[in-house]
Amino acid sequence: MPTMTAALLEPGSNSIALREVSTSAALAPTHVRVAVKASGVCHSDLHVVDGDWPTEEPLILGHEGAGVVTEVGADVSDVRVGDHVVLSWFAPCRRCSDCLQGRAWTCARTRSLDNRLPDGSSPLSGADGQVIAPFLGVGAFAPEVVVGESAVVAIPEQVPHEVAALIGCSVATGVGSVTNTAGVRPGQSAVVVGCGGVGLAAIMGLRLVGAGPIIAVDLSQERLDTAQRFGATHLVRGDVEDLPARVREITGRGADYAFEAIGRAATIEALPDLVAPGGAAVLVGMTAYDTTVRIRPFDLADSAKRILGCNYGSSIAQVDFPRLARAYLAGTLPLDQLIGRRACLEEIDCALEDLRAARGLRTVIIHA
Ligand SMILES: NC(=O)c1ccc[n+]([C@@H]2O[C@H](COP(=O)([O-])OP(=O)(O)OC[C@H]3O[C@@H](n4cnc5c(N)ncnc54)[C@H](O)[C@@H]3O)[C@@H](O)[C@H]2O)c1
Ligand SMILES: [Zn+2]
Ligand SMILES: [Zn+2]
Known part of the structure; x- marks a missing residue:
């Protein structure tokens, strides 16, 4: 299985550490692999680190991300390899009565809040084979994610990845x-x-x-x-x-x-x-x-x-993310000005400390 360095939180710990984790080599038919280019550091990540939302399993944090599609499962039709995408931390089923009534954000069947992909699986594991969960079904403090199809939304390539990342949580x-x-x-x-x-x-x-x-x-x-x-x-x-x-x-x-x-x-x-x-x-x-x-x-x-x-701002990701991206390109939402420091994944502790102290604006982790 391929491995990568990601920001991991162990249950009961109040700090995150960079660890080698394995990610699934084979892609399920409804899954999408994305090379993460940028991920914002949101207070919801900090809530988990600070124990406000306790976890019983190891988690890869990060849920405000964007990047480029590198592989799609056989049944995926929404996005293609090479698409620039925003990741959604709430992957709706698109079939329950809430979804069908246009209320994706209250989807009854989503597994995102269990830190799972829509089919209940996790693509991540540790050296000992132990399951590692992607926070909110995303886990964007990593160079790569595997997510369900309803968790990726293509946007125009002209939107910088660091702006696209913010669309995925704080802006939406x-x-x-x-x-x-x-x-x-x-x-x-x-x-x-x-x-x-x-x-x-x-x-x-x-x-x-x-x-x-x-x-x-x-x-x-x-x-x-x-x-x-x-x-x-x-x-x-x-x-x-x-x-x-x-x-x-x-x-x-x-x-x-x-x-x-x-x-x-x-x-x-x-x-x-x-x-x-x-x-x-x-x-x-x-x-x-x-x-x-x-x-x-x-x-x-x-x-x-x-x-x-x-x-999630009562958002339907597939409708609202492209709208927000277009408003940025049109100059009516100057989203780039929300960005504070650009940092690398090794600086994640420092970024969380800045967030805790309300220093600077939103830190965005840039992945090489
Ligand atoms: N509802 C949702 O779907 C959703 C989505 C994303 C984030 N959130 C939540 O939104 C909250 C904010 O997230 P964020 O990333 O913007 O956090 P942040 O830490 O960047 O912002 C919090 C702000 O509150 C200010 N503040 C703290 N105490 C204050 C007080 N007593 N009076 C006035 N201002 C005070 C801080 O100075 C800071 O500017 C978090 O709880 C996060 O989990 C909710
Ligand atoms: Zn967030
Ligand atoms: Zn649903």
Whole structure:
């Protein structure tokens, strides 16, 4: 079996290590082999490293990736060898009633959340033959992945791989939370709490749809300054004394939409108070599995406020990824500006540390 060096997390460990892993030589009929060219470092990888989402088996992390197709299974018709593709970390079955109703992101049969390919297999193993799982069915902190057909989406070759990688998670999620999950309309007001990769993409999405005012909230001045470049009209520090009052000062009765893009209980609990009557709080950030929050149901019912959960920006990868790529090429989504440092796989620890400390913008691992 061919081997490669990949970023592996052992169960119970809080750090990842580069290891030689084997990948399947023969390709199943519905699988696709992709040479990974770039992979973004997302806070969802960090959630696993930090034990928020415990794993019982060794994992190759990385789920925000892009590259070039090198081999396709006999039954694959969506992509061909040589196609430039974005990897999707949610591979829908395309047959269940959710998929058929156009809600791929709630597919009942996906195996992605079990860290498996759609047929339940893993293409990866260790030296002792032990199964190694690809995180979210992708495992993009590696020079190569084998994924199911519904996890690869061809995009125009003019899109640089490092931009394409971001489309595969932070951009699809952030922009999609605005355009798909919330359906924000021109002139509606919004506040985004947390301006990392996902939150900044949400701010770009808000500018794209003509929302306003757009209020960015973060603890990092660097992130706030970037949010302003991407379209935020007002910047507020996350530790301001009375955030709801500040949002009302700017918007009148509160924001039509409030997005939480951190995954912290305290900021989620505070979200409904930022929302105007009739508006919606959109939960984009992911907490640890067992986190609970306290809300005031009276306020929600009395003011007809809604809470919307957002998985993957309510995206259908085959529809939304090419759209996002075209918007980048047209200049309406300057996605290259979301990239912070370019690093090699050997620097993955340092990249995770930067993410933990909110230093710089999105790190992208470039694979030779
Ligand atoms: N819903 C989905 O499908 C989906 C997809 C991708 C990522 N996520 C989740 O979205 C979240 C954000 O991911 P990311 O990669 O953008 O993370 P990130 O670490 O890049 O960004 C988090 C931001 O929150 C800011 N922040 C932290 N505490 C704050 C506070 N108290 N007040 C204001 N700002 C604060 C940080 O400074 C940082 O800028 C994570 O929980 C991730 O798992 C969800
Ligand atoms: Zn992600
Ligand atoms: Zn399905």
